[in-house]
Amino acid sequence: MALRAKFDQFLPHLDERRRRIYLASEAAAIGHGGITLVAAASGASAAAIARGIAELSGHPLPAGRVRAPGAGGKPVTVTDPGLLPALEALIEPHTRGDPVSPLRWTTLSLRSLASTLTTQGHPVRAATVGRLLHTLGYSLQGTAKTTEGASHPDRDAQFTHINATAAAFLEDNQPVISVDTKAKEWLGNRDRPGRTWRPGKNPIRVDCHTFTTSDQPVVIPYGIYDIARNTGWVNVGADHDTGEFAVESIRRWWQQRGQKDHPDASRLLITADCGGSNDPRRWTWKKHLAAFALESGLEITVCHFPPGTSKWNKIEHRMFCHITANWRGRPLISYQVVIETIAATTTRTGLSIGAELDTGRYDLGTTVPPAEFHALPITPHAFHGDWNYTLAPVAPRHPEPTPSRQQIDPTLTAMLTDPALTGMSRAAFDHLVAISEPYWDALAEAAFQRRFHRPRSYLHPQTSSLDHYHRLLTALLRRRRAVTSTLLAQLLKVGRTNLSNQFQDGHRLLDLHRVAVTPLPGTPARTLTQLHARIPSHDDTCTDQL
Structure with missing residues (x-):
């Protein structure tokens, strides 16, 4: 013992x-x-x-050893020298994007690697594969969001401009806000990412399926972050994320909090990304922003971040990230839950956020006519005026009246509709104009939808000073190779580019009505004299049209 x-x-x-x-x-x-x-x-x-x-x-062991040399089993890499090269051949082509690798489209788990190695004549266990991978310097890693794609050449210069402008506003005690739309959420007892503390084995029960329907309630949080005050405001929309909705969110922030925090403000700086409802290319965004400037009396300056750099917008990492963390693992079953969760978001640095439900309707597809847009009081900055601009708190200028369609001399029309040029009698051409006119607007509507992927919700202003009669006539003359586009534009006193834009739809109308057109021999007439030469009997009184 x-x-x-x-x-x-x-x-x-x-x-x-x-x-x-x-x-x-x-x-x-x-x-x-x-x-x-x-x-x-x-x-x-x-x-x-x-x-x-x-x-x-007997003889003592060598220094540093506790057992005699050669004791124990041999490492698997010694008994099977081809194991490591075979393992590297499976791993490296996958990371390099080699489509020949047998595991190119499978998950590289330890079990799948061990199974493939065993099939190739290298019997090994999954645990051994894990040890070998660590020996080779491999580890389990996720993806890292670091590749930003193509970078705009003025990216750094725009950041410098934004920082200098914001510093000047803050030094003058003028408000600077960062705005953006947070990711859209669907209401309902739906699964949400993240975890929250709950009693043991008592998780929140949510629906198994998360299908959406046309009448599914939606949450569109548009946020405004006041950089100087470290306060935020979220306008929770329930309709669509449009330019009008974005400006209405800024208006509500100003009415509820902004003008109280900045009673002496005369200017406002807005920093925003380059897409979404506050896209600088959206005329509706600028139109409603100009209306808000006039209403509030603020001179509004807007600076947009370059494309692909929205993550540097301060609202992303000063406010939105904390809202996301606050409602993690919690189903958003009602608008009340959304608003209360946002309003309860705070940080140790003193962030406070207000939230309000916006039940307004914001229709998609609304547009601003060019004349109305160009009348807005917008002043582009000297540096990248497409990203940086200021809206003055004044009423828009009266838009210039749209020029009416000019009257074309009947003598010129009679000359151009001569059967020798058109290849058909005037009565036949008049009949073609009558039956094809209803199709012209349909063709213009189809072209609009191909370009913008949505139907027009307004009457498109006439893009040509020519009526349907002369637009179809010019297309017929061009197909007949009777006259050049340049000469036609000079005779009709319109822009050559404007005239050329009408030819495509005109040719479609001719094909639609199966009008057989035989080109005239020779080259198209380039001068009025050459055009007269193509007409057996002509009147020289139209020479004063040039």
Whole structure:
């Protein structure tokens, strides 16, 4: 019993070799039966003590070793030299995008790698594959959002311009806000990412499926972050994210919080990204922003971040990230839950956020006529006026009246509709104009939808000063190769580009009504004299048209 107490106190401080040598020396000192007695008292095997006695009487082990060289099983990389090259051949082509790799389109799990290696003649377990991968320097990693794609050449210069403008506003005690639309959310008892503290084995029960329907309630949070005050405002929309909705959100922030926090403000700086409802290319955004400037009396300056850099917008990492963290793992079952969750979001730096439900209707497809847009009081900045501009708090200028369609001399029309030029009688041409006119607007509508992927919700202003009669006439003359576009534009006193834009739809109308057109021999007439030469009998009174 005393020997066991001695061993329990002393052996934990020894390594394997010293423990073996010490027990061997005690057994040798006891003499006959010492190995059995020491083994019973220490818990070590008799074979280990016998090896220690042999080491005491033989050659000592090399320095730094606790066992003789060659002891234990060989590493798998020694018994199977081709294992590591085979493993690297499976891993590296996948990371390099090699489509020939057998695991190119599968998950590179340890089990799948071990199974494939075993099939290739390298039997190995999944745990061994994991150790080998760590030896090769591999580790489990996710993706990293670092590639921004093509960078605009003025990217850094625009950031410098935004910082300088914001610093000037803040130094003058003028408000600077960062705006953006947070990701759209659907209302309902739906699964949401993230986890929250709950009693054990009592998670929040949500719907198994998250299908959306046409009448599914939607949450569109448009946020405004006041950089100087470290306060935020979220206008929770329930319709569509449009330019009108974006400006209405800024208006509500100003009425509820902005004018109270900045009672002496005369100017406002808005920093926004380059897409979405506050896209600088959206005329509706600028139209409603000009109306808000007039209503509030503020001179509004807008600076947009370059394309692909919206993550640098301060609202993203000063406000939206905290809202996302606050409602993680919590189903948004009603607008009340959304508003209360946003309003309860705070940080240790003192962030406070207000929220309000906006039940207004914001229709898609509304547009601004060019004349109305160009009358807005917008002043582009000298540097990148498409990204940086100021709206003055004044009423828009009266738009210039749209020029009415000019009257074309009947003598010129009679000359151009001569059967020798058109290839058909005047009565036949008049009939073609009558039956094709209803199709012209349909063709223009189809072209609009091909370009903008949505139907027009307004009457498109006439893009040509020519009526349908003369537009179809010019298309017929061009197909007949009777006259050049340049000469036709001079005769009709319209722009050549404007005239050329009408030819495509005109040719479609001719094909639609299966009008057989035979080109005239020779080259098209380039001068009025050459045009007269193509008409058997002509009147020189139209020469004053040029």
